[in-house]
Amino acid sequence: MKLAKSYFADQRKDDLKELGQGLQRSDVPGHVTGKTSYFADRHFPGMLYLKMVRSPHDHARIRKIDTSEAEKHPGVARVITHKDVPHNVYTILILIQVGPEDEQVLAEDKVRWKGEAVVAVLADSQRAAEEAAAKVKIDYEVLPAVLDIEEALKPGAPLVNEYHGQNYYMYDSGASRKVRFGDVEKGFAEADHILEQTYFSSPIEQAPTETTGCIVTPDGNDRFTCYTNTQAMFFTLDNTSIILQMPGHKLHMVGGTVGGGFGGKVDVTVEPIAILAAKLTGRPVSFIYSRHEEMQISSPRAAEKIVLKDGVMNDGRIVARQVWGYTDAGAYSRHSPYGAQKGAAHYPGPYTIPNVWVDTWCVYTNRTPSSAMRGFGVTIADFALEVQMDKLARLIGMDPLEFRFINAYRDGDMKAHRQETTGAALIECMQEASRLADWPVAEKYLQMSSYKGS
Amino acid sequence: MAKVPVQFTLNGEEKAEFVDSGATLLKVVRDKLGDTSPKSGCNQGTCGACSVLVDGELRLSCLTLAETCEGAHIVTTGGLAKDGVLHPLQRAFMDEFAAQCGFCTPGMIMAAKALLDRTPDPSRDEVVEALSGNICRCTGYEPIIRAVLTAARANSQNAA
Amino acid sequence: MAIRRGRGVAAINYPTGMNLGGDPSQALVHSTPTGNFMVTLSSVDLGQGLKQVMAQICAETIGVKTEQVIIDTADTDTGPHCMGTFASRGTHRIGNAVIQAAQEARQVMLEVAAEALEVNASDLDTDGEGNIHVKGAPQKSISIFDTALMAHFKLGRSISGRGMFLVPRSYPEVETGAMKPSTCYAHACTVADVDVDDETGEVTVVSVKNVFEIGRALNPKMVEQQLVGGSWMVISHALYETTEPYYPARDHGGSDFNEYLMPGPGDLAETEIVVLERPAADGPYGAKGPGEMCANPQIPALANAIFDAVGVRIDMMPITPERILRALKEQRSA
Numbered sequence: 001m002k003l004a005k006s007y008f009a010d011q012r013k014d015d016l017k018e019l020g021q022g023l024q025r026s027d028v029p030g031h032v033t034g035k036t037s038y039f040a041d042r043h044f045p046g047m048l049y050l051k052m053v054r055s056p057h058d059h060a061r062i063r064k065i066d067t068s069e070a071e072k073h074p075g076v077a078r079v080i081t082h083k084d085v086p087h088n089v090y091t092i093l094i095l096i097q098v099g100p101e102d103e104q105v106l107a108e109d110k111v112r113w114k115g116e117a118v119v120a121v122l123a124d125s126q127r128a129a130e131e132a133a134a135k136v137k138i139d140y141e142v143l144p145a146v147l148d149i150e151e152a153l154k155p156g157a158p159l160v161n162e163y164h165g166q167n168y169y170m171y172d173s174g175a176s177r178k179v180r181f182g183d184v185e186k187g188f189a190e191a192d193h194i195l196e197q198t199y200f201s202s203p204i205e206q207a208p209t210e211t212t213g214c215i216v217t218p219d220g221n222d223r224f225t226c227y228t229n230t231q232a233m234f235f236t237l238d239n240t241s242i243i244l245q246m247p248g249h250k251l252h253m254v255g256g257t258v259g260g261g262f263g264g265k266v267d268v269t270v271e272p273i274a275i276l277a278a279k280l281t282g283r284p285v286s287f288i289y290s291r292h293e294e295m296q297i298s299s300p301r302a303a304e305k306i307v308l309k310d311g312v313m314n315d316g317r318i319v320a321r322q323v324w325g326y327t328d329a330g331a332y333s334r335h336s337p338y339g340a341q342k343g344a345a346h347y348p349g350p351y352t353i354p355n356v357w358v359d360t361w362c363v364y365t366n367r368t369p370s371s372a373m374r375g376f377g378v379t380i381a382d383f384a385l386e387v388q389m390d391k392l393a394r395l396i397g398m399d400p401l402e403f404r405f406i407n408a409y410r411d412g413d414m415k416a417h418r419q420e421t422t423g424a425a426l427i428e429c430m431q432e433a434s435r436l437a438d439w440p441v442a443e444k445y446l447q448m449s450s451y452k453g454s
Numbered sequence: 455m456a457k458v459p460v461q462f463t464l465n466g467e468e469k470a471e472f473v474d475s476g477a478t479l480l481k482v483v484r485d486k487l488g489d490t491s492p493k494s495g496c497n498q499g500t501c502g503a504c505s506v507l508v509d510g511e512l513r514l515s516c517l518t519l520a521e522t523c524e525g526a527h528i529v530t531t532g533g534l535a536k537d538g539v540l541h542p543l544q545r546a547f548m549d550e551f552a553a554q555c556g557f558c559t560p561g562m563i564m565a566a567k568a569l570l571d572r573t574p575d576p577s578r579d580e581v582v583e584a585l586s587g588n589i590c591r592c593t594g595y596e597p598i599i600r601a602v603l604t605a606a607r608a609n610s611q612n613a614a
Numbered sequence: 615m616a617i618r619r620g621r622g623v624a625a626i627n628y629p630t631g632m633n634l635g636g637d638p639s640q641a642l643v644h645s646t647p648t649g650n651f652m653v654t655l656s657s658v659d660l661g662q663g664l665k666q667v668m669a670q671i672c673a674e675t676i677g678v679k680t681e682q683v684i685i686d687t688a689d690t691d692t693g694p695h696c697m698g699t700f701a702s703r704g705t706h707r708i709g710n711a712v713i714q715a716a717q718e719a720r721q722v723m724l725e726v727a728a729e730a731l732e733v734n735a736s737d738l739d740t741d742g743e744g745n746i747h748v749k750g751a752p753q754k755s756i757s758i759f760d761t762a763l764m765a766h767f768k769l770g771r772s773i774s775g776r777g778m779f780l781v782p783r784s785y786p787e788v789e790t791g792a793m794k795p796s797t798c799y800a801h802a803c804t805v806a807d808v809d810v811d812d813e814t815g816e817v818t819v820v821s822v823k824n825v826f827e828i829g830r831a832l833n834p835k836m837v838e839q840q841l842v843g844g845s846w847m848v849i850s851h852a853l854y855e856t857t858e859p860y861y862p863a864r865d866h867g868g869s870d871f872n873e874y875l876m877p878g879p880g881d882l883a884e885t886e887i888v889v890l891e892r893p894a895a896d897g898p899y900g901a902k903g904p905g906e907m908c909a910n911p912q913i914p915a916l917a918n919a920i921f922d923a924v925g926v927r928i929d930m931m932p933i934t935p936e937r938i939l940r941a942l943k944e945q946r947s948a
Contacts (some may be wrong), residue, residue, distance in 0.1 A: 001838040001887040003831060008892040010888035012830075012880060017742045018673040018680045019899050022835030024548060026685075027659070027668040031556030032544040034532040036489020041490035052751055059863070095782075096636060101624075114864070125474075137743035148862040172788055201863035201931040205874060207494045208540065209503055209591055217815075232698025233656045233690050236894030254713065255688030259493070259557030259643040260591045262847075266700050286580045287911060290868040291496035300857050339785070345795035350627035358791065367864065368857075374699055374847070375906040379913070386624035386914030390921065400918065401623050418792035425892045429803040430625055430827040432888055439623065439806035450892075500871035552836050554843065555661025573809050582880045589871050593839065594846025595879040 007428045027257060034209055037256045039227040042215055044284035048077050050277055051121040051129035052287075053113035053136045054297065058145035059158070060368040062109055062138060069135040069275045070121055075128030078281050079136070080120040082108040085276065086245035089163070090174060090270050091333050092352035102163035103332040103369070105243055105272060111140070112160060112331035113366055117269075120283065122277050131266045145366040147304050149326045152365050160331055160364040168339045169329070169362035178359035183418035187320025193313025193395055198307045199384035203328070206227030206373050209285035210259020212271050212298055213288030216278040220326045223250050224275050227332045229258045231265045243272040244279075244362075251275070263372030264298055267334055302370035303328040306384040311355075312392050316406040325381065327358040330369035337362045342377030349385040351407040356416035393449070404430060405445040411452040424450035457502035462526045464489060465533020473520045478503045480515035483530065491532030491560040495589070502588030505561040508528050529597035533568070540613075543567055546605035547598070554592035562588050568603045575610055578603065615813040619820070624914035625803040626909030629796030630829075630894070631703040632648050636783025637928055640694035640701075641711040643672060643719045645776035649744075649762035650869040651676060651683045651719070656693030662905055663836040664704050668932035671709050675716035676723070677740025678758060679730025681873035685725055705832065706798075706882060709898030710779035718775025723758065726773065726876030730756050781896075782819055785906060798894035800907035801827040807884075810923040817853055819883035822912055827890040829902035834889070841887050849878025849883060850876045852913040856932055 005014070005348065009390035014020070030036035060336070067079040082088050086109060091101045095347055107118045119136045123129035145150045152167040160167050171177050188194055189237040214228040230236040231251045241248040258265065274287040289298060304327055311320035324342045340362035347358045393403035425451045434441050457472040459502060464487055473482050478496075483489050483506070495503035497504050497513045497516045504516040507529040534541040546552070553559045562585065569576055569584035576584070631637060642654040653672050659665045669683040676683075689692055696708060721735070727746040728735040728791040731754060739749050747755035786793035814905075824845055831837040854916040855874040859866045868874030893900025915932065922926050926941035 001836065001841065001889060001890070002862065003834060003889050004825075007827075007890045008744055012891060012893055016674060016899060018670045019832045020834070021670070021829075022833055022838075023553075023680055024667065025553075025663050025836065026669065026681075027556070027665055028548050028551075028553055029540075030823070031553040031559045032531075032547045033535055034530065034542065034560040036556050037490075038493070038557065040494065041484070043485040050466075061761070062503055107699065109632065123674040127476075171785065173791070177786065177791065178789065180789065181791075199929045200861075202856035202858050204855050205857045205868075207591055207855075207871075207874060207876070208555070209501055210493070210555070211495070227844060231658050231660060231696075232696075233658060233688060233693070234695050235698050237690050238936045251690070252653070254659045257556060258658055258660045259495075260555045261658075262591070265660075265699060266698060279814070291498060291500070291871070295874055296857060297868055301893050303861050305860070338633065342629075344786075344791060345633070345793060346629070350625065350799075350801065359770065365862075367862075374844070374909055375628070377633065378626075378906070379848070379910050380931070381852070382626045382910045383622070383913045383917065384929075386626065386911065387917050387927070388623065389624070389928065390914070390918040404623075404625050409627075416791070417786075417795065419792065419794055422842065422893060423798055423894055424627075425890060426625055426627060427803040428890055428892070429801045429825045432890060433625075433803040433805050435624075436615070436822045436825060436886060436888055437621075439621075439805055496870060498870060551839050554663070554839055557661075582878075585879045589876075591847070592843045594843045594882070594885070596842060596846075596882055596885065599841070599879055 004432055035154040038210060039215060039229045039256060040213060040258055040288060042227055044217055045285055048122040048124060048281060049126040049129045050134040050274060050287035051287055052117045053133045055107065055114055055116040055118055057111060057140055057142050058114045059143040060111050060140040062111065063108060063141055063144060064139040066137040066428060067119060071133040073128065073132035073135055075125055076121060076132045077124065078122045078209050080277060082106040083142055084280065087243050088337040090243050092239055093338060096454065098337055100163050102161055113368055115368055120273055120277060121376065135373055147365055147367055149328050149363045152363050156405040161365055164364060169333065174360035176361045176452060179344050179356060179416050182355030183319045184322050184355045185356040188311040191319050192314045194311050195392055195395055196309040197388055197391065201304050201380045202247035203303045203370060204373065205295050205300045206264030208260030208262060208264055210213040211289040211291060212265055212270055214274050215284065215286045216274045218278050218282055223252055224278055225252045225254060226271050226275055227254050228271055229265055231261045236268050236271050239268040240272045240275055262374045263376060264373040267299055294449045299334055299371035301367045301376055302339065303371035304380040306381065310388060310392055312396060314350060314396055315405050316396065316398050317352050318351060318407050320355040321348055322352045323358040327362050328360050328370060329364050330367045331364060332369040334359045334369045334371040334392045336370055339377040343381050346378050348416045350409050352409045352413040390443045401434060401439055402441050402445060403429060410450050458521045460521050462523045462525055465530060466548050466606035472508040473519060476537060477520050479520045479523055480516040483515060489530055489532045491530045493557055502565060503558050503561040505564040507564060507568060509594055510571065512565055517540040526531060528541055532585050533564045542608045546601040546608065550601035550604055552593060552597040556589045562598055570606055570609065575606055616634050617811050618811050618923040619809055619860045620919040621790040621807050622915045622918025622922055623805050624918065626911045627801050628797040629908060630706045630798050630800060630903040631796055632701045632794060633795050634784045637697040637703060637707060638708040638778060638780040639696040639711045641696045641708065641715040641777040644717040644772065645719065645762045646704050647762055647766045649758040651678060651704050653683060653685050653712060655687040655708060657689055657696040657704065658699045660699050662840060666836060667705055667832050668708060671712050673930060674718045675713050676720045676743055679703030680742060688696055699836050702906045704898055705901050706903050707779050709901060711726055711777035713898050715775040719773055722771060722773045723761055725758050726769060726771055727761045730764055730827050762939030768930045796905065797896050800902045802907055802911045804915040804917045806909035806912060807847055808916060808919040808921055808923055812924050815938035819849055821884040823886045825888045825890065826908055827892055828904040829894040829897045830891050830900035832899060832901050842885060845885055847913055850907035852931065853933055
């Protein structure tokens, strides 16, 4: 890595003492000696292991749950169903007023995705828990499933989630988060060329080497200590408090070093049920996702469908951009209403376009709920936007890098979401890339600056 | 569950335990012997985080039954530093900034040690081959490869 | 049938912190009796080095060595609230909270030293080596060690500070979408070179040249860790990864590291990185979030390079050999 200090030197005082230094990480001696403590590096006498019984169907009504055989299995301490969960329907962003509550901790009357949690089995060994879990009998009536964004939005599609009442999240702005800037139809009318293209992505797993999990101990004073690898301690504590209807002061979350997160450990999926299990049994409880659960049950980066329509002039200026962005949330909201609207502000990209029209949708389907992952709401949008930029440049016979210089935003430019651009540095990044990769551009582009009025 | 007696050395110390028949070496080393340096990333032999040396051979402790290790000498990353002095691999992983979350690090170091013990001066390709059973999600591998090559150079300089 | 070389470019910007703000973080700082400093947080280190960068920020602000700062974090019984580690918010949000807490602690420290030296606190400065001295008169000084002892045992003062950072929440205007998603943006441009085998559809990433603008590289070695690892991860996204390879069909989803594909140590692209620094007005010492921004431009750069190599557009991620081959077949039959 090289620091290119010549750019923006006038805006920096390079006078820092402790910062700007590549000091050794204080945690690394622990990493290389195996002494760093992760949540699972604990073992308590009498610990119970939790195995989750999950839905084998994308969408089904639960007729009956029979746990009698599982309860009799040797080593089983307790079986937990929805009846044991004080506040069984929740949504994690309720803490910042993004509702409605739409997800079951343990499924009661319906399952809405293949892998949804239904029954928790606790036994004194992992093996006994897994054997007993296989003895839980659940009678399902399979229902038609919706697995596709376009199918989900068609009139008459099966309803995925009754708490929403339709197969998309309802924002205060309606079925989508909207950005309206300038007059996009006028822009298209003036454009020399119009290009409309559709982009897709599939779900992506965060795949940390350490799977999601927690270990809970009852402290003996009606408090519970939860050793967890959550990415957000109080988010987990406060949601657990709501789900278990347990005052927050009875909960103690202890993290440590986490074996990779990448967004996959922002959901609150293991702690509430493990703490409930510790409360009901009075024993320490370990609930750690298997590798299979991490890959297929924990929420991935959402699949997206993105339609981009651009109007471009022969001289290289983009004069109108219209975007329809669809995020496949899966069966429940989790962080997807947030991620989908993050895209709304992002879609024009780092370019100054006078006419912009964006609709982003958060769509429900009968698949694994998607949620946070490194850059969600932006990463797939950038794929679509920047492939589109390449196509537009070629459409008008222009060099793709020079085409970006022409449209690059600079300080003082008004963005589509009506914030004035400050601190822009796109032009300088492209100038350095041109030099680094020996990608020649005309001298006038190398003379440009992100500064206002330059 | 039937208990089976097993004796082996762990990082040079004699151990004698009654273990559940079918218990993995990983579980015994972590839960019974308290050495948590081998990590459980998949419990199915696909990530390498649990790697240890059994009689000098690289083994996935999550797929090794403890009862098959009777009389064996087991080495983990937890036992690599001697008298507070880091092993050259541990030093190199620090110097090259080859650890981020650190979860794969003990397994990576074991895989690298197995290589350097038999090939003290490996080529880059040999390092790549030796690490290819270990998953890292943070670093992009390049710093880890560099660390192993650095440690090999440090070893050969010490030997010279 | 041949191996065909192609080149592509992409440029992006990336918001720092939780979209639309409203995501607070707090920090507490106090000195021990001998002048070491404890930073108390509830933030989580996922491996990116949050603890180390917070120690450096605190040390810079108070005017001590980084090794004198201890980070106590990820415990809800001791640490004040933090919204969490996500959305490239750690360095920016928590860093600002640490600065505020450290400034308050520094002020008390200077007041105590001022009493010892019988001067005004505003006339004092730190030397970064563990001493406080009168500006312009370095010989008139007191060590931070002695200052802390005096505060604890003579003056009964707590050298401590509280920090809170909150970007006020922005509520999008319903009809126009007027909103403030972020206070500062990182930038990036990537040029990718690929070889595409037009017989098998296999892509070899020959090189990625990444330019990243991140405000300020507070610890350049840790920044490099993020940028190299992020660049690897997103090349993996572009060409390999998905839990549902035939989405929207649910078949063939990988459930372990044998089935879920990622580039291994033998599949690495030659990676070059250049970092630019345009300090953010509200960033801690100018820093923006580097963790997520670095894992974006490579995907479209690769897609564009593949088109440049073989003339087919794969508009669905991941860009697998199967998709390339199908597109080539269609191209040839057209």
